[in-house]
Amino acid sequence: MPIAFSKYHGLGNNFILIDNRHQAEPLLSQAEAIEWCDRNFGIGADGVIFLLPDTNSQESGQGNGHVMRIFNSDGSEPEMCGNGVRCLAKFMQDLEIKPIAADPTNGQPNPHYKLQTGAGLIGLQLDADGQITVDMGEPHLLAKEIPTTLVDAEEKAIAIDLEVAGQTWQVTTVSMGNPHCITFIDDVAKIDLAAIGPQFEHHSAFPQRINTEFIQVRDRNYVKMLVWERGAGATLACGTGACAVVVAGVLNNVCDRQCTVNLPGGDLRIHWSETTNHVMMTGPAVKVFTGLQADGIN
Ligand SMILES: N[C@@H](CCC[C@H](N)C(=O)O)C(=O)O
Numbered sequence: 001m002p003i004a005f006s007k008y009h010g011l012g013n014n015f016i017l018i019d020n021r022h023q024a025e026p027l028l029s030q031a032e033a034i035e036w037c038d039r040n041f042g043i044g045a046d047g048v049i050f051l052l053p054d055t056n057s058q059e060s061g062q063g064n065g066h067v068m069r070i071f072n073s074d075g076s077e078p079e080m081c082g083n084g085v086r087c088l089a090k091f092m093q094d095l096e097i098k099p100i101a102a103d104p105t106n107g108q109p110n111p112h113y114k115l116q117t118g119a120g121l122i123g124l125q126l127d128a129d130g131q132i133t134v135d136m137g138e139p140h141l142l143a144k145e146i147p148t149t150l151v152d153a154e155e156k157a158i159a160i161d162l163e164v165a166g167q168t169w170q171v172t173t174v175s176m177g178n179p180h181c182i183t184f185i186d187d188v189a190k191i192d193l194a195a196i197g198p199q200f201e202h203h204s205a206f207p208q209r210i211n212t213e214f215i216q217v218r219d220r221n222y223v224k225m226l227v228w229e230r231g232a233g234a235t236l237a238c239g240t241g242a243c244a245v246v247v248a249g250v251l252n253n254v255c256d257r258q259c260t261v262n263l264p265g266g267d268l269r270i271h272w273s274e275t276t277n278h279v280m281m282t283g284p285a286v287k288v289f290t291g292l293q294a295d296g297i298n
Helices: 030-037 055-060 082-094 193-201 239-251
Strands: 004-010 013-019 047-053 066-072 112-117 120-126 132-135 160-164 167-175 179-184 211-219 222-229 258-263 266-272 279-283 286-292
Touching: 004 082, 013 082, 030 047, 030 066, 047 082, 066 082, 082 112, 082 120, 082 132, 082 239, 082 279, 082 286, 160 193, 167 239, 179 239, 193 211, 193 222, 211 239, 222 239, 239 258, 239 266, 239 279
Parallel strands: 013 047, 066 112, 179 211, 222 258
Antiparallel strands: 004 013, 004 286, 047 066, 112 120, 120 132, 132 279, 160 167, 167 179, 211 222, 258 266, 266 279
């Protein structure tokens, strides 16, 4: 049976989405995901995202019965994806899955979905202007949570020197469920992403590899970001990365908690709440096309 799929993007970070609600295992293997993501011989994408049933949450009454899983374009499985989860919220709307009703008395001014992910239960608000606001949960900062060997397991790596490609970079590491290494620099235009990105990704200080964000601060509320993603390479945007950047910016005292992150694909609005410690991310999600798997790809 050919598999039906849809293509969505969040600021150019693009994904193949599969309605996988009828079975608990993803319809594609990790090897097939590599073929589907190939931009020359496949559909082309930064990753494949599956909307799966969540029998546990249905039983416990948590969430509204769905799970997100994602494979990167190299077939690896990350814990979380910020742009991907917004695309999935749009996909759920397009599939006419009923959202949970707004409840302003309970801090929920808009209809929303709840999804289980590798980073825990995520709340997705469907904003009146068509954007999606995601409660990305709390950042994790201990070295053992990233993981990184840059400092002792129970310590935080904030503004630590790291040697990469014969240069010393000052880095801060943050987990938004998945691992990020952030470095603040003078000018992102000077970065040769294809040359330097893989050297960060595979550095021995990061046993589970790493996503790397190169950041130029324009002012405390606006930064410019280039990203090299673990398992996907240079992408036009990274939602978890933008959240990690604002957390790192606050910890390094170069950003405010409310900050716009400008990426090659556009802007994300990030707010790291002082009261809840949760990071909120607001941005768009766009449907590009739907299709049916052809014979050419497995
Ligand atoms: N682009 C995503 C992150 C996808 C996962 C990442 N490549 C990883 O391996 O951790 C985002 O928008 O957050």
